[in-house]
Amino acid sequence: MEYDDLASMKVSCVNMVSRMSETKDHPYHHGDLRRTLIDTALAMLAADQNWTFTLREVARRTGVSHAAPYKHFRDREELLRELARIGFVRLGKAMTEAMCPDLPSTRAHFMAAAQACIEFACQNPGLYRLMFSSDADKTIDPQLHDAAKSTFGILLDLLERGQRDGSFRPVAVSAMAAASWAQVHGLAMLAINGQLLDEKVGPAPVPAALDVLLDGMCCTD
Amino acid sequence: MEYDDLASMKVSCVNMVSRMSETKDHPYHHGDLRRTLIDTALAMLAADQNWTFTLREVARRTGVSHAAPYKHFRDREELLRELARIGFVRLGKAMTEAMCPDLPSTRAHFMAAAQACIEFACQNPGLYRLMFSSDADKTIDPQLHDAAKSTFGILLDLLERGQRDGSFRPVAVSAMAAASWAQVHGLAMLAINGQLLDEKVGPAPVPAALDVLLDGMCCTD
DNA sequence: CACATAAGTTTCTCCTGTAAACATGGAGGG
DNA sequence: CCCTCCATGTTTACAGGAGAAACTTATGTG
Numbered sequence: 391m392e393y394d395d396l397a398s399m400k401v402s403c404v405n406m407v408s409r410m411s412e413t414k415d416h417p418y419h420h421g422d423l424r425r426t427l428i429d430t431a432l433a434m435l436a437a438d439q440n441w442t443f444t445l446r447e448v449a450r451r452t453g454v455s456h457a458a459p460y461k462h463f464r465d466r467e468e469l470l471r472e473l474a475r476i477g478f479v480r481l482g483k484a485m486t487e488a489m490c491p492d493l494p495s496t497r498a499h500f501m502a503a504a505q506a507c508i509e510f511a512c513q514n515p516g517l518y519r520l521m522f523s524s525d526a527d528k529t530i531d532p533q534l535h536d537a538a539k540s541t542f543g544i545l546l547d548l549l550e551r552g553q554r555d556g557s558f559r560p561v562a563v564s565a566m567a568a569a570s571w572a573q574v575h576g577l578a579m580l581a582i583n584g585q586l587l588d589e590k591v592g593p594a595p596v597p598a599a600l601d602v603l604l605d606g607m608c609c610t611d
Numbered sequence: 612m613e614y615d616d617l618a619s620m621k622v623s624c625v626n627m628v629s630r631m632s633e634t635k636d637h638p639y640h641h642g643d644l645r646r647t648l649i650d651t652a653l654a655m656l657a658a659d660q661n662w663t664f665t666l667r668e669v670a671r672r673t674g675v676s677h678a679a680p681y682k683h684f685r686d687r688e689e690l691l692r693e694l695a696r697i698g699f700v701r702l703g704k705a706m707t708e709a710m711c712p713d714l715p716s717t718r719a720h721f722m723a724a725a726q727a728c729i730e731f732a733c734q735n736p737g738l739y740r741l742m743f744s745s746d747a748d749k750t751i752d753p754q755l756h757d758a759a760k761s762t763f764g765i766l767l768d769l770l771e772r773g774q775r776d777g778s779f780r781p782v783a784v785s786a787m788a789a790a791s792w793a794q795v796h797g798l799a800m801l802a803i804n805g806q807l808l809d810e811k812v813g814p815a816p817v818p819a820a821l822d823v824l825l826d827g828m829c830c831t832d
Numbered sequence: 833c834a835c836a837t838a839a840g841t842t843t844c845t846c847c848t849g850t851a852a853a854c855a856t857g858g859a860g861g862g
Numbered sequence: 863c864c865c866t867c868c869a870t871g872t873t874t875a876c877a878g879g880a881g882a883a884a885c886t887t888a889t890g891t892g
Contacts, residue, residue, distance in 0.1 A: 561819075
């Protein structure tokens with residue numbers, strides 16, 4: 391399992407020692423239960439796209455008692471918020487990687503990042519839904535809030551850059567940011583819910599819809 | 612309480628007679644429990660914006676036993692779907708009413724309908740969230756599916772009309788429809804979650820963002 | 833080595849959804 | 863006019879989940 395930030399990596403390393411005694415079947419101390427719970431939950435989230443989250447189920451699959459998670463998370467929602475935070479980190483990574491430097495234009499960069507976000511949502515529907523659900527209350531957890539803001543910042547930077555190099559119109563960045571974020575997130579949600587396939591939308595609705603938006607933002611009419 | 616469709620009105624009228632004997636405190640037969648349960652649930656949804664839906668709580672506030680709702684709904688989700696359906700009907704009504712005929716342009720009509728949708732979401736955040744949550748599975752209930760499609764159709768009609776009268780560019784309607792729906796829904800969700808107020812978005816982000824999209828759809832550059 | 837403490841477990845209470853069995857009262861047939 | 867059926871209630875029961883409290887076990891430190 392990969393690690394998405396330094397904090398969890400540190401936790402893991404600290405507990406490396408106690409993991410040495412895992413020769414017995416059921417070591418009383420798990421070693422890195424916090425991390426394992428998160429990984430298990432992420433795996434279950436990936437398996438069932440619309441899964442009703444249950445702390446006890448996570449504990450069961452992890453092989454610990456149902457009360458064990460409470461030693462690492464205040465309540466069920468704290469785990470959910472941590473999962474959402476990891477989701478935002480991963481989404482940000484996916485979007486950043488999509489913006490390959492040898493793409494011809496800022497518009498192409500935008501398109502790539504947007505499509506990366508929507509692909510991420512389609513490949514991790516459960517996680518994506520969680521990230522934007524009210525279960526992951528961003529007003530409570532500053533770390534989650536920061537992660538979300540940081541991912542949103544990728545888009546902001548791109549817009550500002552595009553405006554400086556003359557690709558985007560000199561509209562208020564805030565307006566373009568709201569429009570872009572809403573468009574991408576809206577398309578992602580529609581794609582997840584399968585509402586872009588069966589109805590009267592064309593074969594490649596995502597890039598087509600993004601082009602409509604980009605036509606309103608770009609200078610190259 | 613208003614009625615949103617003919618079916619429920621008929622049910623109410625049929626049960627009008629049995630309601631006559633409501634002089635006693637607890638008439639065994641409620642008279643119109645189905646309708647009352649729905650109204651109570653809608654009221655609770657309006658009161659607490661992020662409320663964890665509970666059938667027993669609805670029954671409690673309605674003043675009946677916790678098992679009574681099962682005489683009218685197969686399970687909890689059937690009630691949720693009915694609530695969502697009513698939500699779509701109301702949303703459609705709000706959007707239709709917003710498109711006042713004396714507005715100058717098709718663009719103005721679009722703007723009015725979009726803002727009506729977002730206002731509806733802000734005034735009924737709980738209901739709106741339910742309408743687009745996985746709890747209201749549109750693949751199960753054809754009535755819910757139809758209601759959602761009908762509301763979506765308002766947008767489609769507007770786009771087609773605008774294309775015929777030369778207001779909108781001759782792009783594929785499907786692309787514009789996907790973009791519009793995503794934009795409006797995305798803005799609504801962001802507005803509900805309060806992510807359009809505190810960050811780096813301007814004072815009137817909704818019309819500004821919609822203008823960005825409309826600039827990409829309209830012919831009047 | 834003793835022991836404080838972190839990290840497990842068991843047990844308990846309260847809540848939910850849902851099924852099954854029971855009760856009631858209004859409507860329609862004899 | 864009464865009797866009986868059925869829709870619509872109620873009570874009771876059960877399986878699960880969240881979370882608190884009390885108990886247990888390793889582990890690292892004075």
